[in-house]
Amino acid sequence: MMSLAHPWLLLLLVAPWFIWKFSKPHKERVSAVRVPFFRDITAAVGAEAQQGAVVLRRGKFQMAVALAVWALIVIALAKPERLGEPVVVEKSARDIVLALDISGSMDERDFMGKDGELQQRLDVVKTVLKDFIAERDGDRMALIVFGSKAFVQAPFTEDLQSLTGFLDQTVVGMAGPDTAVGDAIGLAVRTFEASDVEERLIILLSDGADTSSRMTPINAAAIAAERGITIQTIGVGDPESSGSDRLDLGALEDIAKRTGGTFFVASDTDALAQTYARIDEMTPRIVEEASFRPSENLVWMVAALGSIIGVVGLGIMILMKRRQTT
Structure with a gap:
């Protein structure tokens, strides 16, 4: 039988949604060159001018990896354990x-x-x-x-x-x-x-x-x-x-x-x-x-799974980025 020593910590699973919903986007200033005849240049190359502020988007794979790692971190904090048969x-x-x-x-x-x-x-x-x-x-x-x-x-x-x-x-x-x-x-x-x-x-x-x-x-x-x-x-x-x-x-x-x-x-x-x-x-x-149920701590398994998913996901994203730049 599986159990959590601190099940209330599962409330942290929704923390990323609250951050995405209510926190302000991260803003970063970058240097730029101001060109007086910018419109003529864009017209010459056939490009369309866009807003200077850009909101970066994450890919679906990146989001899936991030959410999976976060979920496993929260579950590890909740201390999963396997309960044995009651011992009297x-x-x-x-x-x-x-x-x-x-x-x-x-x-x-x-x-x-x-x-x-x-x-x-x-x-x-x-x-x-x-x-x-x-x-x-x-x-x-x-x-x-x-x-x-x-x-x-x-x-x-x-x-x-x-x-x-x-x-x-x-x-x-x-x-x-x-x-x-x-x-x-x-x-x-x-x-x-x-x-x-x-x-x-x-x-x-x-x-x-x-x-x-x-x-x-x-x-x-x-x-x-x-x-x-x-x-x-x-x-x-x-x-x-x-x-x-x-x-x-x-x-x-x-x-x-x-x-x-x-x-x-x-x-x-x-x-x-x-x-x-x-x-x-x-x-x-x-x-x-006096009765008690022996328990086996499974935190290490969840933490190990989260680490593996994070490392493998990061490696895949690095390879995908390299292929896009070549």
Whole structure:
């Protein structure tokens, strides 16, 4: 599709007509010889006397070349361009941080797999989490892992395959044996400082009570709520256990409620998959769309055509004038 960036400049096409119609003809004085017996001379040679003022006339070819060159100059000024097909660019309108507990208790083998055998908690979580990540195509996501300390395993990225690769590299105990839920939430809140979207979500998965945070999970959740960050919490431990392996259901539920999120409990593989499915339903993909049409500038083609017509036309007129004088 052809288009003009400045179509209003086409009004200049009629400029030559206005100049011809309303401007005064160019006058030029030339030297002449005054002859007293001019009439006798003209009669002797059989010539007819004419007015001294002469209006020069342009030939049809000259006018055609001049008008064509002018029209192409005006069209070039109007900036012709070829428009391509509309391109729609989708940009994620929400950022998600996955906060994953990889403390020593995640090495427990108490999750019943589909084959009926007990599997490691972290292996099951990673398998289900990969499916959840694959469904978030277009969202920006980051991965935080925590044990005794919290670390950013992967910063915000739209490359979900690379995020899955970072998830595969996580192993139990690489962040320490204890559980720092509060520090993980605080680190996630700081991670959002690089985010410029309004919708921000933390999905926190833990299988134990907080034992080593410098900031309590409740205080960290309060800060997240103040900054408009929602936290969805998932508990995968045994609430009946004791010590550091005890799952603090009350704390995880309080964290979610303080930020407007929801608390889930997953006791096996199917329950964990259903939990992520529910989160997916509650937080559907949010995108911002922007469309544009790529354009190809054609000014050079019009300008080149005008130059060729002008040069060729001038050459032809010079040749015609030489033939007339010989």
